Amino acid sequence: MRIDVVSIFPEYLSPLELSLIGKARQTGLLDLHVHDLRSWATDRHRTVDDAPLGGGAGMVMRPEPWAAALAAVREAGRGSLEEPEAVPHLLVPSPAGVPFTQAMAHDLAGEAWLAFACGRYEGIDERVLEAAAEQGPVTPVSLGDYVLNGGEVAVLAVVEAVARLLPGVLGNPESVVEESHAPATGGLLEAPVYTRPATWEGRSAPEVLLSGHHAKVAAWRREQSLRRTADRRPDLLEQLDPAQVTRADRAVLADLGWESGDSGVRRPG
Ligand code: 6GU
Numbered sequence: 001m002r003i004d005v006v007s008i009f010p011e012y013l014s015p016l017e018l019s020l021i022g023k024a025r026q027t028g029l030l031d032l033h034v035h036d037l038r039s040w041a042t043d044r045h046r047t048v049d050d051a052p053l054g055g056g057a058g059m060v061m062r063p064e065p066w067a068a069a070l071a072a073v074r075e076a077g078r079g080s081l082e083e084p085e086a087v088p089h090l091l092v093p094s095p096a097g098v099p100f101t102q103a104m105a106h107d108l109a110g111e112a113w114l115a116f117a118c119g120r121y122e123g124i125d126e127r128v129l130e131a132a133a134e135q136g137p138v139t140p141v142s143l144g145d146y147v148l149n150g151g152e153v154a155v156l157a158v159v160e161a162v163a164r165l166l167p168g169v170l171g172n173p174e175s176v177v178e179e180s181h182a183p184a185t186g187g188l189l190e191a192p193v194y195t196r197p198a199t200w201e202g203r204s205a206p207e208v209l210l211s212g213h214h215a216k217v218a219a220w221r222r223e224q225s226l227r228r229t230a231d232r233r234p235d236l237l238e239q240l241d242p243a244q245v246t247r248a249d250r251a252v253l254a255d256l257g258w259e260s261g262d263s264g265v266r267r268p269g
Contacts, residue, residue, distance in 0.1 A: 001111070001166060002031040002081060004073045004088060005155055006066075007118040008048060010034045012152040016159060024169045031080065032159070033073075037061075037118075040068035049121050058122040066117065066128040073115055074135065081113060087136030088115035091158065092129060093151030097140035100158055102181035104141070108158070109165035116158070118151035186244045187236050191224035219248060226252045234267050 005013055013034045016022065024030040038046040042064070049059035070090070078086055089111050098104075108114060117124060117132075132138050143154050163169055165176060180190040194205035208220045226249060229237050242264045245253075250260045257268035 001029070001109075001163075002033075002077055002088075002113045003159060004033045004035065004077060004113075004115040005118065005159075006035045006037050006069045006073065006116065007150075007152055007155075008037045008120055009118075009150070009152055010036045012150075013155065015156055020169055021160060021163050024163055024166065027168075029166055029168050030163055033076070035069060035073065037065055037069055040065040040072065052122060056122075060122050061119055061124040061128075063125040063128045063131075066124055067131060070115070070117065070128070070132055070135075077113055077115075083112075086113055088113040090115050090117060090129075090132050090136060090138045092117045092119065092124070092138065092140045093142070093154035093158075094119060094123060094140045095142050095145075095147050096123075097142035100141045100143055100154070100161075102161070105158070105161040105165060108162045114162070116151065116155045118155060120150040186241060187239060188225040189229045189233060189236070191221040191228065222249070223252050227256065230256045230258065230267075237265055238267060240265055 007013060016032060016034070017025070021030065021032075025032050037048055041048050048061055048065050050062050052058065052060045074087060077088055078084060089108070091108075091114060093116065117128075129138055129140070141154065141158065143157055148154065167173075170176060181187065194209055198205050198210055206220065208216050211217070226237070230253075237258070242260075242262055245260055245265065253260045253265055259266045259268075
């Protein structure tokens with residue numbers, strides 16, 4: 001996969017040289033390029049922002065450097081991807097974007113080329129995104145319902161979430177199957193985990209995990225997933241596919257005061 005990132009703080013992306021992502025770059029699984037938006041600013045002060053039309057607080061990123069940067073990225077990528085018609089899927093981090101999810105990470109992991117346009121200040125002039133949408137897919141993405149100063153932290157999060165799904169990036173491909181939010185867990189949160197010593201500072205790990213009884217361990221983990229999801233993310237529990245709810249699940253849910261039936265599960269009162 002090729003990934004291009006355009007930012008006025010390219011150093012902000014240096015963690016992408018570390019750990020599994022850094023390794024994936026070294027081994028050629030990930031071809032990641034970070035670009036400084038200011039290289040496409042043309043005035044003496046390398047200005048990339050200006051006051052918002054219509055007034056208001058803050059500054060808006062000017063269209064000209066962005067258009068030049070995105071054109072240069074498209075050109076560079078076409079050279080490297082051998083497909084002469086290739087275009088990147090442009091992702092634009094923004095608190096006004098669509099929520100980034102594990103499902104989106106899986107979809108993006110199937111693409112050959114992603115590009116990220118990191119806005120700072122109040123954002124990028126909207127016409128840049130309109131023009132880009134005539135060249136290829138454009139998706140504004142948000143990490144969640146809070147405000148960051150710019151898109152760089154979101155790029156770190158999205159690139160890590162996507163890259164770890166690429167074949168060969170993780171040592172153990174099974175670890176992506178059972179984790180929280182993976183389709184295989186039916187969208188439940190993962191159960192708590194323990195390691196040795198079995199008793200630490202007077203606290204014992206759950207007995208069942210020492211039993212060697214795989215079916216009992218699986219049943220215990222399923223129950224813990226349900227309880228934790230009910231506590232922390234009742235919204236996820238409500239979206240559970242009724243066909244995936246077993247009789248044992250119903251007993252746990254009833255204990256929590258949840259109702260379950262053929263149409264799904266409903267939270268108490
Ligand atoms: Cl992707 N960008 C910014 N600036 N703030 C955010 C965000 C993204 N996601 C949540 N808050």
